[in-house]
Amino acid sequence: MPVAVITGASKGLGRALAAALAERGWDLVLGARTVDALERSARYVGAHGTRVVAVAGDVTDGAHRTALLAAAQELGGVDLLVSNASVLGAEPLVRLDAQPLAGLRTALETNVVAALGLVQEALPQLRAAEAGTVIAVSSEAAAEAYETWGGYGASKAALDQLAAVLGVEEPGLRVWAVEPGDLDSMDTDLYAAAVPDDGGEPRPSPDSVVPGFLRLLDERPMSGRYAAPALLETV
Template identity: 75%
Template sequence: MPVAIITGASKGLGRALGAALAERGWDLVLDARTAPVLAETAGALSAYGTRVEALPGDVTDAAHRAALVAAARRLGGLDLLVNNASVLGAEPLVRLEGQTLEGLRRALEVNVVAALGLTQEALPLLRSSTAGTVIMLSSDAAAEAYVTWGGYGASKAALDHLAAVLGAEEPGLRVWAVDPGDMDTDLYAAAVPVDDGKRPAPESVVPAFLRLLDERPVTGRYAAPSLLEPR
């Protein structure tokens, strides 16, 4: 069975994507910081009959990243790495004049440095797969100038460029930076707590990721809304 590592997998898009892959028979290695929530998610996904390894921890911890890859190796290898874990750097979001440097460093450490560290750890297994794939979770804030989204957007812009260069350096892999669009997640609620707009559930954008996995387009940056358009 194919094997995927998904970070930030206890809820939101990470959990929704994990459920879709489990339904397809994928074995999963799941990461999140909150152990009880991750354990509940792992139990729910195991009900699909797939093998699920749940490892609570922080992706900024090198030992934790190594443990995630070791778990995938025990399951037989690694075909897909989803770098989904993210932090905002400020909750709620603030203008750049009020962005703490500590918050920005945290956003860069989680959203960029840890993603690269886990990818480096996983590369030998990904290269051994016939369909090795890396998905970096991007954001429209990486490409657009939204007030108060500067720190988070800067981290995602850096992640986009990292993905582009990785794709050029690893032609045998697919490397996709994917902007999922606005979603009803805890991350967005923390970013803009007074926002009362109705946003789509994470499950609604999962078909965009499945389309990428099914069609395997070239390495690049993709936006989920365009992938959800009729073919």
Template identity: 75%
Template sequence: MPVGIITGASKGLGRALAEALAGLGWDLVLDARGAGALREAAAAVALHGTRVVALPGDVTDAGHRAALVAAARELGGVDLLVSNASALGAEPLVRLAELPLTGLRRALEVNVTAALGLVQEALPLLRASAAGTVIAVGSDAAAEAYETWGGYGASKAALEQLAAVLAVEEPGLRVWAVDPGDMATDLHAAAVPEEEELGAAPADVVPGFLRLLAERPASGRYAAPALVAGR
């Protein structure tokens, strides 16, 4: 069975992707900060009959990242690493003039530094896999200038650039930065609580990710909604 690590897997896109992959026979290591929500997610994923290891913790902690990779090694290796855990930097989002620098540092630490740290930890196992794949969950805010999304967007732009460089440096891997589009998630609700229409359900976006895994196109940046639409 292929083995994947998914961060931020207790809810939203991470949980939806975990359930879909388990339905396709993947064994999974799941991460999130909230232990209770992660247990619930892992129980739902395990109903598909695959092996699921749930490790609550903070991806900014090096020891936690090492534990995630060690758990995957016990399952057989790392074929897929999905960096989905994210921090906004401020809740709700604010203009750059009011953005707390501590919040910006947190967004960069979670969205960029921890993601790279986990890749570094898993890289030997990814290289050993016949289908080693890294998915960095990006954002349209990484490429477009939206008011109040500056700090979060900057962190996602940095993550997507790391993914692009990793693809050049590790040609034996597939490295995809994937923009999931607007989604109705707790993260989006925290970012812009006044918005009534938050976007697609995470489960409706997941087929785009599954298409990438099935077709294995070249490393690069992809938009999940376009993939779902067959483009």
């Protein structure tokens, strides 16, 4: 069975994608900081009958990254690495004139530096895989200028660039930066923390964008940046 490592997998998009992959027969290594939420997610995903290993920890911790990939190796080696763990850098989001610099450093460390560290450590397994793949979960704010989204958007723009260069440097892999769409305004805790007073309008569930991610895995287009809504429009 193919093996996926997914960070930020205790809820939201990470859990939704993990469940969809498990339904397709993937074995999974799930990472997140909150032990109880991660264990609940692992039980939910594991109900599909595949092997699911929960590894609690902070992705900025090198020992945690090593543990994630050691678990993947025990399952047969990672085929798909999904960098989904993210922090905002300010909650709620603020204009750049009020952006805490410490918060921006934290966002860069989590959203960019840790993602690269995980890829670096995973490369031997990914290169050995039949169809080694990296997905960096991006944001519309990485490509467009939206008030208050500057700090978070800058971190995701940096992640996009790392993904683009990795795709060039590792032609044997598929490396995709994937934008969930519409300022990531899915019904997730991350969006609620970013914009707590958005008017209470109903928001799409993370499950609604997962088919876009699955289409990439099915069709395996060239490495690059993709938007899940655009992929869904042509399904």
